[in-house]
Amino acid sequence: MTDSAPSDTKTSSGQKPRRVVLVDGSGFIFRAFHALPPMTSPDGTPVNAVYGFCTMLMKLREDTKPDHMAVIFDPKGKTFRNDFYPEYKAHRPPAPEELVPQFGLIRDATRAFNLPSIELEGYEADDLIATYARQAEAEGSDVIIVSSDKDLMQLVTDRVQMFDAMKNRTIGAAEVMEKFGVSPNKVIDIQALAGDSVDNVPGVPGIGIKTASQLIDEYGDLDSLLERAGEIKQPKRREKLIENAELARISRRLVTLKTDVPVVEQISGFELKEPDAEVLLSFIASHGFKSLLSKVKAKFGGDIEFESPTQPGVGVNKINVEKAEYELVQDEERLRHWIAKAEYAGTVAVDTETTSLDAHQAKLVGISLSTEPGNGCYIPLGHGKSAENSEAKGTQGGFDFGDAKEAPAKADIPKQIALDRAIELIKPLLQDTGVLKIGQNLKYDMIVLSRHGIDVAPMDDTMVLSYVLDGTSHGHGMDELADLHLDYQPIKFSEVCGSGKTQITFDQVPLDKALDYAAEDADITLRLHRLLKPRIAQEHMASVYETLDRPLVPVLAKMERLGVKVDTDILKNLSDDFAKRMAILEKTIHEMAGEPFNLGSPKQLGEILFDKMSLPGGKKTKTGAWQTGADVLEGLAALGHDLPTKILEWRQLSKLKSTYTDALANHVNPLTGRVHTSYGQTNVNTGRLSSNDPNLQNIPIRSEEGRKIRTAFVADKGCKLISADYSQIELRLLAHVAEIDALREAFKNGEDIHAATASKVFGVPIEGMDPMVRRKAKAINFGIIYGISAFGLANQLGIGQKEAKAFIEAYFEIYPGIRDYMDQAKEFAKKHGHVRTLFGRNIHINGINDKNGMRRSFGERAAINAPIQGGAADIIKRAMIAVPGALVDAGLKTRMLLQVHDELIFEAPEDEAEKAIKIIRDVMENAAHLSVPLIVDAGIGDSWADAH
DNA sequence: TTTCTCGCT
DNA sequence: TCTGTGAGCGAGAAAT
Numbered sequence: 001m002t003d004s005a006p007s008d009t010k011t012s013s014g015q016k017p018r019r020v021v022l023v024d025g026s027g028f029i030f031r032a033f034h035a036l037p038p039m040t041s042p043d044g045t046p047v048n049a050v051y052g053f054c055t056m057l058m059k060l061r062e063d064t065k066p067d068h069m070a071v072i073f074d075p076k077g078k079t080f081r082n083d084f085y086p087e088y089k090a091h092r093p094p095a096p097e098e099l100v101p102q103f104g105l106i107r108d109a110t111r112a113f114n115l116p117s118i119e120l121e122g123y124e125a126d127d128l129i130a131t132y133a134r135q136a137e138a139e140g141s142d143v144i145i146v147s148s149d150k151d152l153m154q155l156v157t158d159r160v161q162m163f164d165a166m167k168n169r170t171i172g173a174a175e176v177m178e179k180f181g182v183s184p185n186k187v188i189d190i191q192a193l194a195g196d197s198v199d200n201v202p203g204v205p206g207i208g209i210k211t212a213s214q215l216i217d218e219y220g221d222l223d224s225l226l227e228r229a230g231e232i233k234q235p236k237r238r239e240k241l242i243e244n245a246e247l248a249r250i251s252r253r254l255v256t257l258k259t260d261v262p263v264v265e266q267i268s269g270f271e272l273k274e275p276d277a278e279v280l281l282s283f284i285a286s287h288g289f290k291s292l293l294s295k296v297k298a299k300f301g302g303d304i305e306f307e308s309p310t311q312p313g314v315g316v317n318k319i320n321v322e323k324a325e326y327e328l329v330q331d332e333e334r335l336r337h338w339i340a341k342a343e344y345a346g347t348v349a350v351d352t353e354t355t356s357l358d359a360h361q362a363k364l365v366g367i368s369l370s371t372e373p374g375n376g377c378y379i380p381l382g383h384g385k386s387a388e389n390s391e392a393k394g395t396q397g398g399f400d401f402g403d404a405k406e407a408p409a410k411a412d413i414p415k416q417i418a419l420d421r422a423i424e425l426i427k428p429l430l431q432d433t434g435v436l437k438i439g440q441n442l443k444y445d446m447i448v449l450s451r452h453g454i455d456v457a458p459m460d461d462t463m464v465l466s467y468v469l470d471g472t473s474h475g476h477g478m479d480e481l482a483d484l485h486l487d488y489q490p491i492k493f494s495e496v497c498g499s500g501k502t503q504i505t506f507d508q509v510p511l512d513k514a515l516d517y518a519a520e521d522a523d524i525t526l527r528l529h530r531l532l533k534p535r536i537a538q539e540h541m542a543s544v545y546e547t548l549d550r551p552l553v554p555v556l557a558k559m560e561r562l563g564v565k566v567d568t569d570i571l572k573n574l575s576d577d578f579a580k581r582m583a584i585l586e587k588t589i590h591e592m593a594g595e596p597f598n599l600g601s602p603k604q605l606g607e608i609l610f611d612k613m614s615l616p617g618g619k620k621t622k623t624g625a626w627q628t629g630a631d632v633l634e635g636l637a638a639l640g641h642d643l644p645t646k647i648l649e650w651r652q653l654s655k656l657k658s659t660y661t662d663a664l665a666n667h668v669n670p671l672t673g674r675v676h677t678s679y680g681q682t683n684v685n686t687g688r689l690s691s692n693d694p695n696l697q698n699i700p701i702r703s704e705e706g707r708k709i710r711t712a713f714v715a716d717k718g719c720k721l722i723s724a725d726y727s728q729i730e731l732r733l734l735a736h737v738a739e740i741d742a743l744r745e746a747f748k749n750g751e752d753i754h755a756a757t758a759s760k761v762f763g764v765p766i767e768g769m770d771p772m773v774r775r776k777a778k779a780i781n782f783g784i785i786y787g788i789s790a791f792g793l794a795n796q797l798g799i800g801q802k803e804a805k806a807f808i809e810a811y812f813e814i815y816p817g818i819r820d821y822m823d824q825a826k827e828f829a830k831k832h833g834h835v836r837t838l839f840g841r842n843i844h845i846n847g848i849n850d851k852n853g854m855r856r857s858f859g860e861r862a863a864i865n866a867p868i869q870g871g872a873a874d875i876i877k878r879a880m881i882a883v884p885g886a887l888v889d890a891g892l893k894t895r896m897l898l899q900v901h902d903e904l905i906f907e908a909p910e911d912e913a914e915k916a917i918k919i920i921r922d923v924m925e926n927a928a929h930l931s932v933p934l935i936v937d938a939g940i941g942d943s944w945a946d947a948h
Numbered sequence: 949t950t951t952c953t954c955g956c957t
Numbered sequence: 958t959c960t961g962t963g964a965g966c967g968a969g970a971a972a973t
Contacts, residue, residue: 601971659969663969689966690967788963789962853960861963
């Protein structure tokens with residue numbers, strides 16, 4: 001190399017030696033992270049360590065004037081040291097969450113500076129540095145190792161120095177002597193004796209650095225010391241050394257850096273190059289390093305300004321969907337390649353393909369990944385017969401399968417990695433705290449994967465991101481988001497699997513078609529993430545996303561996975577009972593009507609009531625049919641007509657039977673014997689959750705008959721159900737938000753809030769109050785939250801509109817702040833198009849500026865209600881995120897199963913239920929600190945009916 | 949697929 | 958003065 005070297009690289013031939021700078025990238029990022037205050041880039045990613053790294057590189061180039069320079073990183077995973085000492089570095093806690101995304105960025109930064117970014121699987125950065133340092137030294141170069149890691153001090157020589165970039169301090173032989181009390185070439189012996197608790201190097205117990213340096217001073221080196229250990233005068237020390245000689249030798253192997261790593265890149269390739277100004281500036285600008293930008297411009301030229309902040313809104317800043325390249329992964333080697341790629345990128349979009357929309361029964365058919373827009377892979381895992389490549393299948397089309405002998409099953413199954421093996425390989429990636437997993441509705445995939453023992457973390461969900469940003473102004477399905485943001489129409493599921501009767505499951509899809517569809521999903525998810533995530537910070541939604549909706553995803557996944565036990569015998573008995581009574585009612589009604597008709601048909605019923613029987617008060621719906629709602633029928637019943645009364649009874653039973661007792665039994669999962677609802681996190685405008693398949697948020701409670709359904713929701717054997725619900729949370733929130741002193745006082749004093757209101761509005765004492773009076777006040781209290789009108793209240797209470805209007809006026813007099821609050825809410829909504837909850841969630845209000853008066857007042861009522869309902873939803877979300885951890889911390893096995901807007905349901909082992917209830921109540925009541933107390937009512941029982 | 953009705957908070 | 962008249966959901970069945 002010396003002969004062929006270009007003349008401008010100086011060799012040891014008397015001229016100034018060339019200077020090689022080796023940067024310990026992994027060591028630096030940890031120190032910079034802890035040393036520098038938190039910073040975030042415009043997209044909300046934490047970047048303090050990356051910033052520190054960039055300034056350091058700039059400064060280093062200036063100060064050290066290297067001829068060659070490289071940045072060296074620790075690879076992911078175990079190293080050769082773990083092969084002979086598995087405990088090595090085993091106690092390291094996972095990296096802080098804010099540091100995780102920076103691992104990838106720091107490599108990006110290195111490349112942006114046009115510096116080699118070096119790492120090698122199986123070897124620590126320290127070993128690579130050692131190898132390069134020794135090579136460079138042998139070639140007569142000077143070496144500067146940019147690190148302050150004491151493990152590298154063994155490398156210091158005349159030609160090799162260390163440099164602590166954060167303290168701006170050079171470390172030479174003198175500094176090593178100061179630290180270890182010996183010269184650099186004896187550092188290994190000291191470390192072998194003293195050990196290192198951080199890296200979990202054992203050393204010899206009872207011997208620290210001081211003793212070690214004394215001993216090495218006296219005996220020369222470790223081998224001599226161990227050989228002559230018997231000569232040591234202090235009995236304890238002598239024993240320890242003799243006993244632990246082997247431990248010392250292992251420790252020496254652990255701390256000795258490898259100087260003969262089979263490196264791929266050569267030092268000659270580290271020759272310092274000027275960075276591409278445009279690449280570097282765009283990297284720096286995109287991460288918001290303003291002060292660096294001007295420095296870089298001054299040094300390297302270039303002319304890039306900060307991009308003006310993207311206008312919030314839909315359809316801007318589209319990423320064009322360029323030609324994509326997708327790979328079908330069918331063997332372990334390619335899977336390993338993709339896993340490494342994802343580890344290196346630090347972010348990966350993940351999507352699973354399965355056989356069912358029910359995550360609790362779906363069979364995992366394949367996984368797709370994407371690390372960059374335009375790339376992606378699909379890993380088939382459970383494709384079966386007829387899932388051959390569609391072309392191959394086409395050539396088989398001529399065969400008469402009916403006559404042919406059945407081919408061996410294996411021949412029909414396409415080549416794919418065994419499911420268990422693939423899970424084993426991909427699990428570390430999906431659980432790696434250093435790699436962000438991105439999904440679209442990732443909750444589904446998390447449930448499927450959790451059934452294979454994988455807990456996906458950390459994660460981002462593009463569906464949730466979209467919801468936090470845009471509310472329900474549009475849907476958040478992937479096809480819709482792709483169309484909206486990328487102007488691209490992805491392959492539809494129905495194009496791959498068909499629809500209706502001929503629909504096939506994904507395991508029957510030919511691999512080439514499956515690849516196009518599945519890899520595209522991951523690719524698009526990744527692209528959407530790149531568009532949506534930056535908006536979170538720009539639009540100041542970081543708090544809502546980071547502290548509420550994102551951490552809720554794994555919580556919901558867990559709840560759905562657990563499900564709730566339902567006693568199907570109880571349901572069956574109820575069904576039978578309802579059916580009998582319905583049959584009797586049906587007969588009676590047909591007799592009364594004089595002809596048989598379909599009781600379930602509002603149309604036929606309306607014709608019977610109003611055309612045939614000519615009952616009064618008939619009103620028509622906008623489609624021209626008679627209205628037959630409960631209110632209409634109740635009105636007729638009040639006039640003394642029997643038939644409507646019977647219809648109402650029948651309807652109640654019919655509803656309970658079809659919607660609950662029959663339907664619920666069909667939702668019991670045969671594998672778990674429990675019912676697993678699915679929570680919709682992005683369906684409700686105000687921030688509430690919704691529940692579907694089945695909806696467990698509308699299980700009857702108000703009527704005696706309906707309440708029986710809740711007896712079928714039971715605790716597992718040896719367990720109890722706990723129900724904990726917030727008392728009057730929305731009224732309390734109103735009192736807090738609108739600053740209604742009188743209301744706040746009543747809550748602080750623990751008064752019956754409806755009685756208190758009645759007492760003030762109607763001027764009667766609380767003692768001995770007429771229940772009717774309290775009922776009126778209760779109706780007003782609730783009505784107010786929704787922006788009630790005199791008409792509505794009159795209807796509700798069955799009083800005249802004038803009277804109702806007087807009540808409302810009186811109410812506003814008593815609580816004057818309420819009117820102000822309502823006006824402010826409306827005004828805010830008119831101005832911004834949305835309102836905001838206490839916790840920063842924006843709720844879009846449709847029609848607030850509509851010309852149509854009806855639509856506008858609809859919007860106005862929404863503006864009044866949304867901050868209250870949404871604020872309550874935020875509070876219970878905070879509780880849901882905190883409660884499971886609090887229960888675990890208390891050593892309890894109690895688990896959260898269900899949420900019903902202001903109520904949480906838990907399943908607790910019988911003997912810990914009382915303890916659990918205390919913790920649950922405490923966390924829920926402290927989920928927010930308002931100017932009124934939050935109160936939680938909780939109960940224990942064998943069924944939901946008992947616990948409530 | 950849409951409409952009506954009704955269950956919950 | 959008159960509209961139509963507290964909020965937010967999901968599900969089943971009939972009608973289209």
